[in-house]
Amino acid sequence: MHILILGAGVIGVTTAYELLKKGHEVSIIDRQPEPAMETSFGNAGLIAPGHSYAWTTPKLPGNLFKSIYQKKRAFRFKFQWDPAMWYWGIKFIRQCTIKNMTENTLRKHKLSSYSQVCFHQLVEETNIKYHENKKGLIYFFRSEESFFEGKQKLTMLKPMMSNLQILSRDELLQKEPALLESQSNIFGGIYCSSDESGSCRDFTLSLVDICRKMGAKFHFNTNVQSIKNDNQFVNRIEADKGSFQADQYVLACAAFSPIIAKMVGDYLPIYPVKGxxxxVPIINHEKVPLHSGIDEDNMLAFSLMGDYLRFTSVAEISGYDTRHKPSDFKEIIDIAKSLFPSVCDFSRVEYWAGLRPMTPNGAPIFGKGRMDNLFFNTGHGHLGWTMCSGSAKITASLIEGQKPELDLEGMTLATT
Ligand SMILES: Cc1cc2nc3c(=O)[nH]c(=O)nc-3n(C[C@H](O)[C@H](O)[C@H](O)COP(=O)(O)OP(=O)(O)OC[C@H]3O[C@@H](n4cnc5c(N)ncnc54)[C@H](O)[C@@H]3O)c2cc1C
Incomplete structure (x- = not known):
């Protein structure tokens, strides 16, 4: 079969790899000049089944409301007139109950854990290097109250993950001595030995080389503009560089997938959440943290990327604009400096902003809509790097008409 994948981020490229392994002919279109230039470019790099919590908690609506007048909140909302945002936003807020939060967390955890197993298999097959750090992740808290909440949240994942370990302040500092330098309050933490980190972009670039050797054809600088279809099938994709035809199609365009799905009459409940x-280059290797992790009170993730440390934060519902200016990063830089004061050269900072493709329940969308030959693998929100390999395997099974290894309840258009 010839399969055309729309989108060469980590999701599209891992899907290409799985399909090539099964002997299919694969082509990929992307509007960017290179792979992984959008959301897969500068993410936090955490592979974190141990942190696959739903964002839609009962507290979230109040926090979003407060963000309208308290601009510095990490989770924030900027008022706009976009009807797509309001339609999606209502669905998102409806998920903020204890029952939905628990169900959504368990669903995300199931896919993340499955995906991590598939990911390890892929890495073993390909021997890809991606600045991997397999020492486990640390999640730490600044106050008694936030630590208490963190431990409460943990009860959702603990039944499936016996290796989630609660650490007192002293135990945490013993595990992660780099935090001893920190000029901020640290109260306690949680350690997950099986969570890990690495560069999503480097991984995707290497996997593209492997896919090319396996016969995949990549078409970069190629923008999908319209779809020619009848009532049942996509007949061809029209792009600015010509027409593309295949037997089956995969939509993996992240926050832009709904715009393309709409061309064939499907509604995908995905909206961008900016991060x-x-x-920053490391200048003092002796003081570098051993682990990647998250400062929970500040929603700040930090991650080792070879000779660099990456810090990410903010979840901003503000539309499709990825523009940014240095002043947008002031809080991130201040917290990063206070955590690891002597590790990095903050005069040489590389800035980035990207759009998490969020669904209301936080899980991606698989399967088909109105077209029999258009498969969705999209909407991975804040965990697309964690979920990439499992999602690719699920999509390859669906295309071949086989039952995926995972139950897809809550992850198809019919069940969301
Ligand atoms: C700040 C931040 C931190 C994050 N941290 C983590 C983390 O620690 N762990 C984790 O698991 N996940 C994390 N994520 C989420 C993760 O980055 C995403 O879920 C993942 O990258 C999505 O991959 P994708 O391939 O779907 O999207 P993308 O990488 O955006 O790929 C989609 C591709 O589609 C192409 N495209 C779109 N429209 C068109 C069109 N019309 N024509 C042609 N091509 C088109 C784009 O050019 C793009 O290359 C984070 C995200 C952000 C923003």
Whole structure:
């Protein structure tokens, strides 16, 4: 079969790899000049089944409301007139009950854990290097109250993950001595030995080389503009560089997938949630943290990327604009400096912002809509790097008409 994948981020490229392994002919279109230039470019790099919590908690609506007048909140909302945002936003807020939060967390955890197993298999097959750090992740808290909430949240995942370990302040500092330098309050933490980190972009670039050797054809600088279809099938994709035809099609365009799905009459409940990251060169290797992790009170993730440390934060519902200015990063830089004061050269910061493709329940969308030959693999929100390999395997099974290894309840258009 010839399969055309729309989108060469980590999701599209891992899907290409799985399909090539099964002997299919694969082509990929992307509007960017290179792979992984959008959301997969500067993310936090955490592979974190141990942190696959739903964002839609009962507290979230109040926090979003407060963000209208308290601009510095990490989770924030900027008022706009976009009807797509309001339609999606209502669905998102409806998920903020204890029951939905628990169900959504368990669903995300199931996919994340499955995906991590598939990911390890892929890495073993390909021997890809991606600045991997397999020492486990640390999640730490600044106050008694936030630590208490963190431990409460943990009860959702604990039945499936016996290796989630609660650490007192002293135990945490013993595990992660780099935090001893920190000029901020640290109260306690949680350690997950099986969570890990690495560069999503480097991984995707290497996997593209492997896919090319396996016969995949990549078409970069190619923008999908319209779809020619009848009532049942996509007949061809029209792009600015010509027409593309295949037997089956995969939509993996992240926050832009709904715009393309709409061309064939499907509604995908995905909306962008903007995040910011800085990548900073390491100048003092002796003081570098051993683990990647999250400062929970500040929603700040930090991650080792070879000779660089990356810090990411902010979840901003503000539409499709990825523009940013250095002043947008002031809080991130201040917290990063206070955590690891002597590790990085903050005069050489690389700034980035990207759009998490969020669904209301936080899980991606698989399967088909109105077209029999258009498969969705999209909407991975804040965990697309964690979920990439499992999602690719699920999509390859669906295309071949086989039952995926995972139950897809809550992850198809019919069940969301
Ligand atoms: C700040 C931040 C931190 C994050 N941290 C983590 C983390 O620690 N762990 C984790 O698991 N996940 C994390 N994520 C989420 C993760 O980055 C995403 O879920 C993942 O990258 C999505 O991959 P994708 O391939 O779907 O999207 P993308 O990488 O955006 O790929 C989609 C591709 O589609 C292409 N495209 C779109 N429209 C068109 C069109 N019309 N024509 C042609 N091509 C088109 C784009 O050019 C793009 O290359 C984070 C995200 C952000 C923003």
């Amino acid at each position: 910011y990251s800085i990548t």
